[in-house]
Amino acid sequence: MELLLQGGTALLPDGGATRCDVYISGDSIRSLDGAPADARGFRTLNCSGMVIVPGLVNAHTHAYMTALRCCGDDLPFDRWLFRRVMPLEERMTPEQAKYSTLLGCMEMLQGGVTAFLDMHMFPHAVAEAVDISGMKAVLSRGLSGGEDDPQGGARRIREALEEVDFLQGHPRISCMLGPHAPYSCGEAYLREIADLAGERGLRLHTHLAESKGETETVRARYGCSPVEFYDRCGILRPDTVAAHCVQLGEADIAILAERGVAVALNCASNLKLRNGTAPAAALREAGIPLCLGTDGAASNNSLSMLREMGLCALLNGDFSARDCLRMATAGGAAALGLADTGAIAVGMRADIAVFDLSGAAQQPVYDPAATLVYAAAGLTARHVLVDGVPLLEDGAFQTIDAERVLFEARRIGIAYEEILKEDAYV
Ligand SMILES: [Zn+2]
Structure with missing residues (x-):
């Protein structure tokens, strides 16, 4: 054309x-x-x-969670997660995940986003939605598991590799392996994922150093920081994309820089969940490639990269509007490994x-x-x-049946409202 x-x-x-x-x-x-x-x-x-x-690049999100927007605001973190987000996520059907992802694609397109890096739980449904939308995406089936859930962990890896194979050669969608976080993956499990990434030539996408609680958990279990723990498991590889990276010491920043990790800042989500602000200036100073992500709509509650750029500039005095725009375009494109995109230029x-x-x-x-x-x-x-x-x-x-997606989103909302009325979740 x-x-x-x-x-x-x-x-x-x-x-x-x-x-x-x-x-x-x-x-x-x-x-x-x-x-x-x-x-x-x-x-x-x-x-x-x-x-x-x-086109703006959302370098960390969970599009299937868009229908969980505003499902449990103004609650302490534990209640938000265990009585709101997780019960709904567990009962989400693949069909609902597809429409929830399409809702996210609509919102992102309206916000000028052309590509995103996504961690999800619904291999076929999410890929189908992205395919319909016409957007570019790098998908990661979220991987969690360890000694207490060996079968679940193995199943998630199997699903991730099936998705990698299924999407091989797709013109707009590719995959990274997605170890969920240092607190939700065991040590042997993480080593297995790192080995697989090496064998299959796959990049990694993960959450890292998001909250003080994570740091305490990892220190109690392994006697080191989340970054040090990931490093000894081999997860910090060249081109690994780590979301959040809020709770970092100087030694952690040096490790991330040395390993060639890219960091996706998630300013709104970190503020919403009371996790603080990533040390963006120190990360940049160390030469770490930076990009921006919204995280999911359950913890933002928007997928607006325009708002994310503004927040990043307001929170980090050393970052100009152009710095933030660059992180949200060329920075994100580089982190996602997208060739020849992220600039208005011939070719x-x-x-x-x-x-x-x-x-x-x-x-x-x-x-x-x-x-x-x-x-x-x-x-x-x-x-x-x-x-x-x-x-x-x-x-x-032009590609999404907006009326249908909004109808399905309302239906999902009505169904979930009923679930949240159940005794266990009130
Ligand atoms: Zn996330």
């Missing part, structure tokens, strides 16, 4: 902004100067007065979000990058393209 994004202002990799007409041929950006003279029969999307940015894949900044909450615009990061948290994208294919055009979904 040939497509012209006409009349917008593109944010460029060098931090500049320029008026341009982006011409897309097939899956890539061919020109920033409009259609070539011999171009025929291309479609035009009006972008006048709008800002054109690389790059046409993974693009277009935002209209003409509204009252954004005007006037002095610097489109600053407006996007600091004044656009609730804004929805006008157009979103993945590999040159419009998935959201003039605000309308």
